[in-house]
Amino acid sequence: MNKRFKSGLLTSLNPTRYNLERWSYTLHRITGVILALFLIAHIFEIYHVTLGIAGWNQTIAELSNLGVFELIGMWIIAGSALYHGANGLRLILNELFGLLLGKPRLPEYPYSPMSLGRNQKIVIYAITIIVVAIWIWAGLYLLAGLGIVRW
Amino acid sequence: MKVRVLRNDGSKQWWQEFSVESSKRATVLDLLLNIRETQDHTLAFRHSCQMGSCGSCGIVINGKPSLACQTRISELKSETIRIEPLYSYPVIKDLVVDLNDFVNKHRSVKPYIIRKNPQELEEAPMEFRVTSAENMSFIQYDYCIMCGLCVAACPTVALDPQFIGPQALAQAYRYIADPRDEGFKERKAELDTSHGVWRCHFAGACSYVCPKGVDPAQAIQLLKREIYKRMFVRGPKVGAPVSVLAKQEKPISNQPKAPPLDFKSGVNQNE
Numbered sequence: 001m002n003k004r005f006k007s008g009l010l011t012s013l014n015p016t017r018y019n020l021e022r023w024s025y026t027l028h029r030i031t032g033v034i035l036a037l038f039l040i041a042h043i044f045e046i047y048h049v050t051l052g053i054a055g056w057n058q059t060i061a062e063l064s065n066l067g068v069f070e071l072i073g074m075w076i077i078a079g080s081a082l083y084h085g086a087n088g089l090r091l092i093l094n095e096l097f098g099l100l101l102g103k104p105r106l107p108e109y110p111y112s113p114m115s116l117g118r119n120q121k122i123v124i125y126a127i128t129i130i131v132v133a134i135w136i137w138a139g140l141y142l143l144a145g146l147g148i149v150r151w
Numbered sequence: 152m153k154v155r156v157l158r159n160d161g162s163k164q165w166w167q168e169f170s171v172e173s174s175k176r177a178t179v180l181d182l183l184l185n186i187r188e189t190q191d192h193t194l195a196f197r198h199s200c201q202m203g204s205c206g207s208c209g210i211v212i213n214g215k216p217s218l219a220c221q222t223r224i225s226e227l228k229s230e231t232i233r234i235e236p237l238y239s240y241p242v243i244k245d246l247v248v249d250l251n252d253f254v255n256k257h258r259s260v261k262p263y264i265i266r267k268n269p270q271e272l273e274e275a276p277m278e279f280r281v282t283s284a285e286n287m288s289f290i291q292y293d294y295c296i297m298c299g300l301c302v303a304a305c306p307t308v309a310l311d312p313q314f315i316g317p318q319a320l321a322q323a324y325r326y327i328a329d330p331r332d333e334g335f336k337e338r339k340a341e342l343d344t345s346h347g348v349w350r351c352h353f354a355g356a357c358s359y360v361c362p363k364g365v366d367p368a369q370a371i372q373l374l375k376r377e378i379y380k381r382m383f384v385r386g387p388k389v390g391a392p393v394s395v396l397a398k399q400e401k402p403i404s405n406q407p408k409a410p411p412l413d414f415k416s417g418v419n420q421n422e
């Protein structure tokens with residue numbers, strides 16, 4: 001890996017010392033990468049359909065052999081999709097409609113940027129709470145599938 | 152008080168530690184000046200105004216891009232201060248970074264008023280009018296002192312050196328929002344690209360570190376909205392050309408002159 005890219009990647013993925021929005025940016029990127037990898041794996045899985053019924057059944061059987069790993073994997077993918085989707089909606093409000101950003105004004109000391117203001121924060125917290133709640137529910141649902149939890 | 156500085160002589164970099172006496176009111180810039188005066192005169196850093204107006208003292212203090220002259224030691228609340236040159240810029244020496252690329256990107260968005268008829272700028276018989284309400288829509292972005300902190304804080308610049316960056320994009324929006332400007336199409340060529348405005352994913356770190364309350368993140372999102380919007384609708388009618396204004400109102404030279412002030416008897420004598 002080239003040095004410039006490596007230090008850039010480290011700087012880019014390190015939101016400590018920064019604002020809440022940058023944390024959600026980092027999470028958005030990471031979940032995005034997870035979803036992209038999942039999509040590739042998923043397309044590869046679907047491709048086995050072309051091997052006929054026997055081939056497909058074998059693939060499914062092999063996948064269900066993964067047991068707990070499949071469960072954890074599914075749970076991570078569910079969480080990623082939830083967060084990426086919900087945060088994506090917020091970004092659409094920001095970028096397409098210019099909402100939650102406040103209006104430009106005469107800056108007065110001590111400066112507090114409007115685009116990182118209260119409305120933005122409320123929406124981020126709301127998204128986090130909703131996503132975590134649904135994610136826990138999804139976890140229980142997956143556990144129920146394995147018979148570990150009674151649904 | 153311990154100060155750790157990431158030094159760089161152009162070919163290699165190393166951490167160097169200094170112990171410095173400091174008073175409660177001292178700023179990080181004071182510490183650096185102190186070190187240079189009493190301990191190591193080879194330490195290189197930039198500064199000028201010492202009051203947050205020139206934008207030359209940007210460095211990374213304890214992991215956050217900040218102006219050295221505007222950061223008090225007491226507000227850092229740490230016994231050791233870690234000082235690095237601004238992220239994402241090529242380092243020339245110690246804390247001095249190369250700002251050429253930064254300035255060129257600023258230039259590339261044409262940060263000045265563009266008129267379809269450039270003569271209007273050269274030979275205007277009257278001033279271009281901007282109401283104070285209109286002024287409010289961009290005055291915030293005028294506060295930029297080009298310190299470059301926003302670019303150092305931006306996680307996207309860190310990964311894509313070709314990205315125009317928050318400072319230049321905010322300035323592009325400042326001129327697009329200006330009611331006197333007719334340069335949207337010209338600037339769009341630079342902005343509506345994959346290394347332009349669409350590369351921004353709104354981490355907001357630029358606005359968080361900006362020492363002047365410019366809020367570049369806001370400008371960039373509004374710029375995106377403007378570009379979307381103008382795919383479907385025409386832009387606002389750009390400020391009345393000078394000739395129309397001249398028809399509507401008397402030129403300044405023809406307006407009645409205010410009576411001269413009577414200094415002898417005092418200005419506010421009737422009040």
Ligand code: SF4
Nearest residue numbers: 295296298299301361
């Ligand atoms: S927008 Fe703010 S942080 Fe960026 S260069 Fe201007 S003053 Fe500095």
Ligand code: FES
Nearest residue numbers: 199200201206220
């Ligand atoms: S010395 Fe001018 S901004 Fe710090």
